[in-house]
Amino acid sequence: MRLDELTALFGQLGFPRAEDRERPPRDHVRAVEGAVRAGLSDDELPLELLALEIERRDGAPDLAPFHVIPDLGVRVAFAYWRPGRAAGAHEHSDWTVTAVFHNALDVATFDWDATARARRLVPKRLFSAEAGRVGHIHGPCIHDPRNPTPRWSISLHLFGPHDGPVIEEQVGPVEGLSPPAPRAAEPAPQADEDALSAALASHERECVRRAQIDALARRGAPAAALLARLHARGDAGTRRRAARALGRAEDLDARTVLARRWPGVDLDAASSAGRAELVARCGQRAQPLLRVEAWAAPALRALASAVELRPRDIPGLAEAEQLALARALVDWGTFQPLEAQEN
Incomplete structure (x- = not known):
């Protein structure tokens, strides 16, 4: 049909x-x-x-x-x-x-x-x-x-x-019913908060693309053209997902140079409930990105201060852990492989 x-x-x-x-x-x-x-x-x-x-x-x-x-x-x-x-x-x-x-x-x-x-x-x-x-x-x-x-x-x-x-x-009003229209708009964010809003909106769009990739992946060869289109449009995390669906190898390695994205957004390593968190901040607003065991806090502090780094340079972790952390940051869009920065 x-x-x-x-x-x-x-x-x-x-x-x-x-x-x-x-x-x-x-x-x-x-x-x-x-x-x-x-x-x-x-x-x-x-x-x-x-x-x-x-x-x-x-x-x-x-x-x-x-x-x-x-x-x-x-x-x-x-x-x-x-x-x-x-x-x-x-x-x-x-x-x-x-x-x-x-x-x-x-x-x-x-x-x-x-x-x-x-x-x-x-x-x-x-x-x-x-x-x-x-x-x-x-x-x-x-x-x-x-x-x-x-x-x-x-x-x-x-x-x-x-x-x-x-x-x-x-x-009349019904208890528990969601409002028929969007809730009243919150106060307009300050200029320094716009950067985080834009970054999170971009991440949401990539998540939508990745959901589309997952829906297409099970449809085999007929979906290849659409997967290629999403690969061309997406960030590095989305491209990796699309490449996997297309049966191609496209991944980070320990020597891949990662460069910070999200201009205007600061990263900070914080502690919460006995664990370490990597937090994105703009003005008074904060968005937790990653949570790890407290012993890995030095790795998050290194990430928070880095403009560029390789996974192998993340301190205190084994290579598999370094790559897992790097992939998570790329999936968020906070860091991207240097060669991908123009996309």
């Missing part, structure tokens, strides 16, 4: 136009659910969707649609779930079709009617969904998806054009 075939299905089923307020029959939403399930079981549709996502969304906010079906207002988007991330309990009032595209999610659902009466969340069901699991919503629903795994997950979403919050308009 291709995206144009999925798009054509909406016309064949007679889905209402965007300006119409009616909801399509549930059987029609189920038909779309079945088509998405069938499409994800092969390589053609997943690779086409990821190709559009990579080209149209790179760096855009989560759930930014990469495709909108003309006239119907149906939005197609991916969401990315870092380990432990939860969406927070929220509403859907129109139809949706959702699939776990990569890895897994747990989804808690809540009883809409009981929640409306009690004006607090009333749990209904908790279920686990692996990659390839597809479901739908037809009408009011409250749920809270989360990633319970130590790896990134990806979900695929098709949204009706009139989805939005309605329950609090009907009954």
